[in-house]
Amino acid sequence: MKVLVIGDVVGNPGRQTLKAFLDKNKSQYDFIIVNGENAAAGFGITGKLCDEILDWGADVITSGNHIWDKKEIYDYLDRSNKVLRPYNYPKGVPGTGYTILKDKKGNKIAVISLQGRVFMPPIDCPFTTVNELVGEIRKECKHIIVDFHAEATSEKLALANFLDGKVSVVYGTHTHVQTADNKILLDGTGYISDVGMTGSDNGIIGMKKESIIPKFLTALPQKFDVAEGKERVNGLDIEIDDETGECIKIDRINLSLMELGIF
Template sequence: MRLLFIGDIVGKPGRDLLRQGLPGLVECHQIDFVIANAENSAGGFGITREIGEQILDLGVDVMTSGNHIWDKKEALDYIGTEPRLLRPANYPAGVPGNGSYLARSRDGRSVGVISLMGRVFMLNIDDPFSVVLREIDRLRERARIIFVDFHAEATSEKLAMGWYLDGKVSAVVGTHTHVQTADERILPKGTAYLTDAGMTGPHDSIIGVEVEAALGRFLTALPARFETATANPRLNAVIVEADDRTGLATDIERIQYSADELRDLGRSVLDTPERTARGARERERISAAAGVPSARSRRAGVPERGGAPRQ
């Protein structure tokens, strides 16, 4: 099975990239299942029902989140009625929503998704290391393939989670910093790992925020209204291939493309003579798309294949 995970969608620039690129990504890479972190999709902070429905309608199968999940008040009601929107599983008991979800791929295979949040330099919520085992045990009854989005600040905590879950899940991919890392690999027991998938949003910014506003806060220590930037939108994502029999990863690729590259790649998809039935339906909705991987996987102890993402 081929899983596509899209890094933090930031505001309208991120949603526009998703609208332009997702159908082509699915076709070019023969994607079976799509996950996206959507906690910043509404104006850069939080999510609304309307925006969540838009993201699901575009073809995302499950939305994960993190510490910004409650930034919009209506998320409290929305998450209670939409099981495909996850909040971190290690929030205390009684918090609305769920932290994991058992879904079906486009061809009916079972996929488990877990949303989890770190505690280093973040909220002091429940221990993610003990909570995640409980969620894995619950999902394992019906799914071999399990994907974990670990929303955390510290690289050390993310690495610890990767090694802790090696051999227990298909992939552990980090989010939250909005900066894509170049350390993708398959750990010794078969779990794919990436410290951070990056963000899908404006890259001429300070992690999605207008530069001047963020600089003002650093220079003066005064409160400043943060606005989502718009310049140079880029889609950051990672593709994980997992064995259906074992649930373990066989490949991991990170991708990063600008809006122009998405548009060019979309045209190349449209010109492809051999189309699958699913691809033919999706092309009718494509205005631009992406799909060529820009960094190949590497295994622990094996030299890196490929290079850095295209800039």
């Protein structure tokens, strides 16, 4: 099973970069996961944008703390099993935090969206909630991928080791900075601390420098605007054993559109 993961898509530059990359490369993969929580002008996502990303070739859209930024997404989450909010939000919130679908070859694959608690809004424990969920999912399928939307590297690595041998891959999102620690853990779970982002490399984590720097200089509220130019794709090229569900390859994707020969 060949799986493509795309890191946090930021605004229109990120969306257009994603579309161009998928148009050229989606045929190489059996299953595609995109983190889309920043797709709408850098904050949140709308139902229309979800439909677009799914039409472009994504099988599942994961998210994180910004999933709630656009109110119109609430009803969409209740209607869709392909757009996920973090599973460890309290009961009663819209949507679902996991889904089980089939890849192009007919293999069942589960995708779980989780959110961390270190330096993040307080929600339910990701460790205990996902442990119970994984136990149930493994009765149905062996291929399980976890998008852990978290700030602290230690929390991400702890969760990956906690789930090692129980899931196929645990990858981090949220920081928008791709890390270089992709590896396969001792019991066969693939891991990276952060996939990175898809969008402009001409600013600061996808936003204009002129928006971000004054925040650090003054500590006053600032309106963050999406940066443009020098767009890059950050993601993962993953292979999972069809029989065992173990990760056998997890390589980073970190390419400009010029390097890809697209623009």
